[in-house]
Amino acid sequence: MTAKPVTPLVEMDRAEVIAGNGFAGQDILSVSQFNRENLAYIFDKAQAMRALVETDGMSDLLRGNVLTCLFYEPSTRTSASFIAAMERLGGSVIPITQGVQFSSVSKGETLADTVRTLEQYSDAIVLRHPEIGAAKIAADYAEVPVINAGDGAGEHPTQALLDLFTIQQELGRIDGLKIAMVGDLRYGRTVHSLTKLLTQYDVTLRFVSPEILRLPLVVMNEVIDAGIPVRETHDVADVIENADVLYVTRVQKERFVDMAQYEAVKDQHEITIELMAHAKERMVVMHPLPRVGEIHYAVDHDPRAAYFRQVRNGMFIRMALLAAVLGEK
Numbered sequence: 001m002t003a004k005p006v007t008p009l010v011e012m013d014r015a016e017v018i019a020g021n022g023f024a025g026q027d028i029l030s031v032s033q034f035n036r037e038n039l040a041y042i043f044d045k046a047q048a049m050r051a052l053v054e055t056d057g058m059s060d061l062l063r064g065n066v067l068t069c070l071f072y073e074p075s076t077r078t079s080a081s082f083i084a085a086m087e088r089l090g091g092s093v094i095p096i097t098q099g100v101q102f103s104s105v106s107k108g109e110t111l112a113d114t115v116r117t118l119e120q121y122s123d124a125i126v127l128r129h130p131e132i133g134a135a136k137i138a139a140d141y142a143e144v145p146v147i148n149a150g151d152g153a154g155e156h157p158t159q160a161l162l163d164l165f166t167i168q169q170e171l172g173r174i175d176g177l178k179i180a181m182v183g184d185l186r187y188g189r190t191v192h193s194l195t196k197l198l199t200q201y202d203v204t205l206r207f208v209s210p211e212i213l214r215l216p217l218v219v220m221n222e223v224i225d226a227g228i229p230v231r232e233t234h235d236v237a238d239v240i241e242n243a244d245v246l247y248v249t250r251v252q253k254e255r256f257v258d259m260a261q262y263e264a265v266k267d268q269h270e271i272t273i274e275l276m277a278h279a280k281e282r283m284v285v286m287h288p289l290p291r292v293g294e295i296h297y298a299v300d301h302d303p304r305a306a307y308f309r310q311v312r313n314g315m316f317i318r319m320a321l322l323a324a325v326l327g328e329k
Ligand code: NCD
Pocket: 077, 078, 150, 156, 159, 189, 190, 249, 250, 252, 288, 289, 290
């Protein structure tokens, strides 16, 4: 990062962070910790973070704070954006994001011992782990806040926050929208978290997937219990004309035991410019990334393709969240 002058964030001093949110010192494990009110708080702060980055590049709000990024699964965006977010707020990072197989984990150390060690060096831990519930286990042992950066096919709350923030930024609202989720709805943790968050809004949901990758019943039940109008289909053509948001996902190869099954479904949904011709003029195509062919490169030139703007929003959201969690000492 280029060195920019360090400017204290006047509108976001520690006192305001303490008074303005309930996140100080909290673990962030699931989207169920968020309601419309504190989402609005985080989104406001994310907007302020955007302004901060675009004017000064960074602040010293979190100077003296150290964040450990402990990633047991591959990551590009999530780890890089947490690192960027922390550094732009003047904090520093212990990145254990590659080669966890070379660390003590490969010697048989338990997750509990690893987090109890790493918290001796740091003020918060961001954890990505292949098992559902791992972030909760880590949080039970750690005294510092644990932020879930993806627990297997479970949840990915910070991705859902940035997804929802992107919808709001792109379309100016969330209520009243028709949102279609496409791809691997069974194993896609970003879909689970975003769907749960959306149940708090007045939206219509459409789920498009191969039969074996349908949304898990427990998530679907939350949608139904919330009274959200919902329909499932196997074909994107059924939803393209009415969708305000097309949220496309990768088939999660790493979660399959039977590779023949993966091969059978991996190319079922592809977003092409021909398909986009049927979509509303004002809609957005989103993707948590990485993509492996679900959205053709030609679509990238369409102004409705929001996935790289979505990536950038991730940094602002993570800045807002880190400030909220670590702002109080
Ligand atoms: C997602 C994830 O890890 O769940 N990636 C991300 O964090 N942006 C989606 C995916 O890997 O397909």
